[in-house]
Every structure is written in structure tokens, then in C-alpha cells.
Amino acid sequence: MSDSAIPQKHPSADVQAPAEVGAEAPAQGGGHGHGQGASKAALAVGAIGIVFGDIGTSPLYAFRETFIGPNKLALDTAHVLGVISLIFWSMTLVVSIQYVTILMRADNKGQGGSLALVALISSHVKNSRNAWVAVLLGVFATSLFYGDSMITPAISVLSAVEGLTVVDEGFSDYVIPLALFLLVLLFLLQKRGTAKVGALFAPVMIVYFFVLAGLGTWQIIQTPQILWALNPYYAVNFFILDGTLAFLALGSVVLAVTGSEALYSDMGHFGRGPMKLSWFGFVMPCLLLNYFGQGAMIIGLDAQGAAEAIQNPFFFLASEQWRLPLVFLATFATFIASQAVISGAFSITHQAMQLGFIPRMSIRHTSETEAGQIYIPVVNWALLVAVIVLVLTFQNSSNLANAYGIAVTGAVTIDTLLMAVLLVGVWKWRWWYAAPVVILFLIVDGAYFAANLTKVGDGGWFPLLVGAIAFTLLTTWAKGRKLMRERMSEVALPLEIFAKSAKNSATRVPGTAIFMASSKGGVPSALLHNIKHNKVLHERVVILTVEIADVPYVDARERCEYHDMGDGFFRAILHYGFMQETDVPSGLKTMEQCGGAFEMMHTSFFLSRQTLLPSEKPGMPIWREKIFAWMLRNSATAMEFFRLPTNRVVELGSQVRI
Numbered sequence: 001m002s003d004s005a006i007p008q009k010h011p012s013a014d015v016q017a018p019a020e021v022g023a024e025a026p027a028q029g030g031g032h033g034h035g036q037g038a039s040k041a042a043l044a045v046g047a048i049g050i051v052f053g054d055i056g057t058s059p060l061y062a063f064r065e066t067f068i069g070p071n072k073l074a075l076d077t078a079h080v081l082g083v084i085s086l087i088f089w090s091m092t093l094v095v096s097i098q099y100v101t102i103l104m105r106a107d108n109k110g111q112g113g114s115l116a117l118v119a120l121i122s123s124h125v126k127n128s129r130n131a132w133v134a135v136l137l138g139v140f141a142t143s144l145f146y147g148d149s150m151i152t153p154a155i156s157v158l159s160a161v162e163g164l165t166v167v168d169e170g171f172s173d174y175v176i177p178l179a180l181f182l183l184v185l186l187f188l189l190q191k192r193g194t195a196k197v198g199a200l201f202a203p204v205m206i207v208y209f210f211v212l213a214g215l216g217t218w219q220i221i222q223t224p225q226i227l228w229a230l231n232p233y234y235a236v237n238f239f240i241l242d243g244t245l246a247f248l249a250l251g252s253v254v255l256a257v258t259g260s261e262a263l264y265s266d267m268g269h270f271g272r273g274p275m276k277l278s279w280f281g282f283v284m285p286c287l288l289l290n291y292f293g294q295g296a297m298i299i300g301l302d303a304q305g306a307a308e309a310i311q312n313p314f315f316f317l318a319s320e321q322w323r324l325p326l327v328f329l330a331t332f333a334t335f336i337a338s339q340a341v342i343s344g345a346f347s348i349t350h351q352a353m354q355l356g357f358i359p360r361m362s363i364r365h366t367s368e369t370e371a372g373q374i375y376i377p378v379v380n381w382a383l384l385v386a387v388i389v390l391v392l393t394f395q396n397s398s399n400l401a402n403a404y405g406i407a408v409t410g411a412v413t414i415d416t417l418l419m420a421v422l423l424v425g426v427w428k429w430r431w432w433y434a435a436p437v438v439i440l441f442l443i444v445d446g447a448y449f450a451a452n453l454t455k456v457g458d459g460g461w462f463p464l465l466v467g468a469i470a471f472t473l474l475t476t477w478a479k480g481r482k483l484m485r486e487r488m489s490e491v492a493l494p495l496e497i498f499a500k501s502a503k504n505s506a507t508r509v510p511g512t513a514i515f516m517a518s519s520k521g522g523v524p525s526a527l528l529h530n531i532k533h534n535k536v537l538h539e540r541v542v543i544l545t546v547e548i549a550d551v552p553y554v555d556a557r558e559r560c561e562y563h564d565m566g567d568g569f570f571r572a573i574l575h576y577g578f579m580q581e582t583d584v585p586s587g588l589k590t591m592e593q594c595g596g597a598f599e600m601m602h603t604s605f606f607l608s609r610q611t612l613l614p615s616e617k618p619g620m621p622i623w624r625e626k627i628f629a630w631m632l633r634n635s636a637t638a639m640e641f642f643r644l645p646t647n648r649v650v651e652l653g654s655q656v657r658i
Helices: 040-050 064-067 078-105 114-126 131-161 169-190 195-222 226-230 233-241 243-257 260-265 271-301 304-311 320-354 378-395 397-426 431-453 461-490 495-502 525-533 582-588 622-634
Strands: 509-514 538-550 560-565 567-575 605-613 650-656
Touching: 040 195, 040 233, 040 271, 040 650, 064 243, 064 271, 064 378, 064 397, 078 226, 078 233, 078 243, 078 260, 078 271, 078 397, 078 431, 114 131, 114 260, 114 320, 114 397, 131 169, 131 320, 131 397, 131 461, 169 320, 169 378, 195 271, 195 320, 226 271, 233 243, 243 397, 243 431, 260 320, 260 397, 271 304, 320 378, 378 397, 397 431, 397 461, 461 495, 495 509, 495 560, 495 567, 509 525, 525 605, 525 650, 582 622, 605 622
Parallel strands: 509 538, 509 605, 538 567, 605 650
Antiparallel strands: 560 567
């Protein structure tokens, strides 16, 4: 089999823990690496351009939606102070404490994100009977991310372009066509890579955040009473004043912290220190100044002016002559935010492939120097179609906001549950220390999630539907691979026995044959078919397995493992981390113990492709088996996936029942 090693199994689960799984190494997050020798300040500046675009564009719609969303609020001082106080404390608790302070400490050899966290947890609690629960949570968080990556470009670009209606109401007919044009252009650019455009990200976003801070500060100076919102009393008073509406408002308030998961996921690019410096030293103050400025503006206007301004308060912060330039700047910022989310979708897909939850897909590397800059055509075009459908269906950013919150709050709540396992299972906190922390964040995140559940009928169904479909596909693939390997191992012939029996029963021919194997035990079906049909064996026969560890990186000195089976037979293993790229020919160059150096012109790679047959006693429901068979048929070839030389590959088919 041409895939790599079998994942660690949990008998009670449909899926496996992500140890020793894989096919090819995932990209480095959003596709933007950083030099190891870069200074902390330089990395902090780079993080502003790459990481904070999503949360940085939230002021375009978050404050507005709490007042003009499905559950409208009165535009009086009490409600404005209550909303701003909720935004401040949400940003403090969820982003600053939960993600930046706590979860960023849970790095898997420097890498963050739900899947990296699951890999870290699995490596510590893999002997536990309930370890599979953490895996399922991580898979569901990943599934929700795909809904997020569809909605973010749509709502961000739409909300920016809608600023044109503030400049002139006559532009309203051009909002959707212009937004669609920009979004199509964004996805078309993906195949060219983002290195050149990325050089502009940080300067543009720094200017954007300075403008946020400047616009907000000017309004705060004019209406300083908005600063009372720093006192949590006003958030509590909001619930006392109007408990039901305050609870429902949480569904919109949480839009202010969208993108918080990206801070954790992209930690590996810039490091914990630079990310904290960027957040606490620049991004968070700029965002808060703008939110407080929007609140100050509404308080300072009369009833008619406030009713007009709340339709798009972000752009009303600027005077009329500066609104059009602000629209251009905001559009560019949302373009950058969308780019980061799309790159993140490529990365999470690549990482899920490594961990055995997604079949092989065609991956293109868009940079000769940065391995993390990748492009996955299937994901790119699927996201583009989904984004176009979203824009045409929901028509405006306010309608999309109803769908947005479910994906965000669902992922954050799952991260809280994983954090509970982390505190107790990995960091070994006493339960009386861990319980208050976990309960606090479960109450906060659970309240946000519950508030967004009320929006299921108004659009919240979309991310739930996407998440359910993605979860079904991911778990079906993992379960199918597990069953297929079990069936194949049941009839596998030990290599030691095969080597002894085959040495005199087949003609030996010059050269090297490498048979890709998914398991370290047994003879690959391609080898059996080769000797059955061709009745020859090469002078050197290598059974090669690629193993993916549950850590991001494996040291080059630990890359190769080999076993001499005698009579020209070798068992070889290449070890990689789940953030590394698996280039088999490159890995073989460092492995000379298997009978000498490998010369590609004298080496043939034998792969096997499985065809599923109906089983009398299927290991999973027929509908899931059909889905798995479809995914298997449409997966990319191992030749491209392992970067094997195209003119040195022989593929042989085999049949298996699951």
C-alpha cells in the first residue's frame, strides 16, 4: 500500500489518535514562515500582517450587529455601555487569558492549533480508554473551521464594500457585484502563491490598526464617559436591565473575538513571545480604542443621528471626505484577513492528511524557499464556490453575521474542553486548581455558543451543516483506513518468511526496487503481485514505510531507520513530524545503510492502489462504506504525494473487502 503507517488504534472509537499516521507533511500554517534568526520585534511586526487580520476586521460589523441584528437594542447610554463592556471583557477573557495566556503555553514543539493540541494530548494520554474523545473533539473543531473559512471571506469583504453606501447610497447596487469580483480575484491569486503579496501585509495592517486607534481616540476625547464601560458593572447592569436581550446580544458580541483561534494556530510561525507582544502591545489597544470610539460616537449623537450611524458605525467614525479612503483601506484589510483564512484552510487540510483524516490531495508548492507555502486546488475551488453561494444567498454582511457566530463559538468551546484534558492529563494540575479555570471558560464560551444557537434558523444552520458534512467525511476516512489495514494485516505474510522462500523462486535482476508499505509488518501487496505476475526480484528489495510522529518536527538525525532482512531484503522507515514535508527521494539520500546509496535512475518504486469490494459483514454502514470508496477512488496518487520521480513508478492494483 502506498500510504504511510497505521495510526494508533482505540477500540472504542471510530477514529484513531494521530500518532504514526500520514502521507505528506502539512504546510506551516498560513504559508508564511519566518527566519529563525529574526528578532522578536521583527517577528511581532510580521505577526500583525499575517495573524491578526481576522480579528482586526471585526470592528467593521461586531458592534453594529448587537444593535441592528435579529434582536435590536435601544440606542441609549445604558445599552451602549453594556455592549462595549461585554466586548472589552470578552476580549480580555477569551483572547487575552484563554488563548494568549493559557493555550499558547500548550505548544506541541512550538506548534499550536486544535490538531496540534490533539496530537500533544494523545501522546500523553494514549493509554487512556477515553483518549479517543479528545481526538473526536479535535476533528469536530477542524470540521467547524471549514465553515469559518467559508464565511470569513464573504462577511469581511462584503462588510468593507458596504462602506460605499455610506459614501453614496447610489453605490448600493454595486456592492454584491464588486464583492464577488474581489472574492473571485482573491481565489484566483492563490495558485500564484502569496510571498510577494505577503510583503505588503504587515505595512498595510499596521496602517489599518493605527487608523482604527486614531478614529476611536478622537471620538473618546469628545465623549469620555464611554470609558466607564471598562467597569464590569455595566456588563452586569445590562443583564439586570434586560436579561433576555443581553443574553441574545452575546451572539453578536462574540463577533469581536473572531479569529482568536488563529492566534493559537499560527503560533508556530512567529513564536509565543512575538505574538504576545503584538497582541498586548499593539493590536488589542487599537481594537479597543475603535470599539470604545464607536460607542462614544453613538452616545454623543442625538436619536436621529445615532439611528443613522448605527447602520455602519465603523465608517461613520470618519468625516465625509475620509470615508472613501477608509473604504479602500478596510477592503484591503479584509482582503488580507481572507487570504490568511484561506491559507489556514490549506494548512489544516494538509495537517489532517498527515494525521490520517483526509485522503491524499494534489498539493502544489508555491515557493522554492518556503516549504509551508502551498496551494491545494480542490480546497481552493470548493471554498470559492461556497463563498459565492453565501454572498448570493445572504446578500449582506448582517445576514452572514447570524451564520458566523456558530462556527466561532463552537470551535472556542471545543478548545475549552480540550484545555480541560490538557490541564489534567498533560500538565497534571490538581483537579481543584483546574476545575475553577475550566468552569469559568465553559460558562463564558458556553453562553456565547448558546446565544448563537438561537440563530440557527437565521443562517446558523450553514456552519453546522458544513461541520456535520466535514465531520462525517473525516471520520469515515479514518474508520475506513483502519478497517482496510486490519483486513490486509489479517492475510499479510511476514517478510522474514517471504524473503527466505522467494530468494530461490524468482529471477534476480539488477537494480533497486522500493515497495511503499503502510505498515511495518507484512509484505506489501504490490510485492506479492510483482513476483506473481513478473516472476522477478531486484537485487535489492526495500520495503519502505513513512511514519508521521505526533510531534511537528523530527530531527534529521532520527529520520532513517532500517533493518537488514538478509538476501538483499531491507525494511526501511522514514520518520517525519506532522509539520514536515515528506520528500521520499530526498529522505533516501541520507539512507545508505540499506545496501549502499540509492540512485534514482536505477531505482523503481512500486505502489499499490486498493479497490474495495462489497463485504458480507461490512465494518461500517453501507452508506459510509460507499463514501469511503468514493474518497479512495478520488484521492491523489502516492507518486505525486511522496514526490516520487514520475518515470520510476510502477502501480499495481489489489482488491480488499472491509
